[in-house]
Amino acid sequence: MRFGDIPEARIDRAIDHAGLVFHDTYDEDERAGHRTFLRRCERVGAYDGEPLVGLLAAVPLQLSIPGGQLPCSGVTFVSVAPTHRRRGVLTGMLDELWRRCAAAGQPLAVLWASEAAIYGRFGFGPGTQLQTVEIDSSRPLDLRVTPDPRPLRLVPAADAPAVIGPLYEATRGERAGRFARDVYWWSESVLPEKAEDEDDLGPPRVVVLGGDQPAGYAIYRVRDTGGDAPDAVELIELEAETPAVAAALWKYLADIDLTAKVRAWARPADDVLPLIAGDRDQVRVVREAPALWVRLVDVTTALTARSWAAPVDLVLDLRDAALPANEGRFRLTTDAKTCTYERVTDPADLSLDVRELSACYLGGARLVHLLRAGLITEHTPGAARVLDDALHTEYLPFTTDEF
Missing domain, CATH: 3.30.1050.10 (SCP2 sterol-binding domain)
Structure with a gap:
C-alpha cells in the first residue's frame, strides 16, 4: 500500500471514489462544486498499485480557541474502498496527514464524524456539542424577554457577507470552535443558492436587526412541506449581541406567514432561547449530540x-x-x-x-x-x-x- 498526493489531474477519480463509498451519484453541478472544494484541500490518497483505494481531504482553516485562534486541518471526504476495509488504509492516510500538519504548522485537526465509533481511536474527541431546537410557531412565541424594538430588514444573500461578516467575526472571538470565513466559505458553505441534497428547501434568507452595524442577524430557509400543510422555517445561523436582540430575531422567525414550525438544527448547548422561552412546551430541545471533533x-x-x-x-x-x-x-x-x-x-x-x-x-x-x-x-x-x-x-x- 502506498500513501501520497492526489494530483489535481486525478480529482475526478477521487470524486468517483467518494461516490462509490458514500453511495452517491453526483450530477455535473455537484461534481464542479466538489472539484472546486478539493482544489482548496490537501489531498491524501491510498494506492494499491495504480488504483485509488482511499481518500482523505483536509481543508486549511483558522479555528477560534480560548483567547485567540490557531490554524487547523479540517478533515473530510474520508473514504476507503469496500475492497480494502480493515487493512490499515485509514491509519496510513492519517499518518500522512499528521506529517503534513507538522509541515504546515497546524497544531490541530478537526472533523465532523459520519461514524462516531471510528475516530476516538485516532485521538479525536468531541470538542463541541450542539442541540437541535424546535419551536411550535402555530401560535405566537411566548418570551420572557422583551424583544429589541429596532427595525428588521432583509438583506440579499449576495450582499450579506459584507453586512453581517463583521458581527460574525466579533462573536467568533467570544466563543471557541468557530472558523474564519472567506468569500468562498460564505458563498459556498453558508449561503449557497441551493441547499445540498435538500430539494424542498428554498433559497437562503438573511434578516438583520440594526443599522449599518447590525446587532444581530439570522440566516434561514423555508421548507416546503407539500400539500396543504404549513411550511417550516429552517434556521441556519443566528447571532445576537444581547438577549433582547435574540428575542427579536426568534420572534421574527416564529411569525413568518404560512409556517407552523421553526427548526434550528444546531444551537450552542448554552443558548439563551430555552432560558427566555415563556413556555418550554413551545420551545423544545429535541436532540443533543457531539458536533466538531478535535485532535491535538x-x-x-x-x-x-x-x-x-x-x-x-x-x-x-x-x-x-x-x-x-x-x-x-x-x-x-x-x-x-x-x-x-x-x-x-x-x-x-x-x-x-x-x-x-x-x-x-x-x-x-x-x-x-x-x-x-x-x-x-x-x-x-x-x-x-x-x-x-x-x-x-x-x-x-x-x-x-x-x-
Missing part, C-alpha cells in the same frame, strides 16, 4: 497558545499511540499571562489519553466527568477539578460550519 496534533503548541482561566501546576502523563512526540509526562504551568508545557520525569498528577485532552481543549468537556466515567486516572486528589477550572470558558465552544 502538536499538544505543546496547542496548550501554550490558548488562554487559561485559572493557574495550574500539574504533571500530565499523556498517551498518544499515533504521535510519539506528544506521549510522556509533561508539566503544565499556567498563570494569567503565560503557559509552559515541558517534558519531565516527575510523578504524574493525571494520566489520560490525547483523546480526552482533545475533547476538553476548547472548554466543552469536563475532566471531572471523564474521571467519574473511568476514562482518566487521578493520582493527586483534586487534580482534575484544578485543570477544569483552568480550561473553563465563559461560553461553551460551538460551530455550525460543516465541511
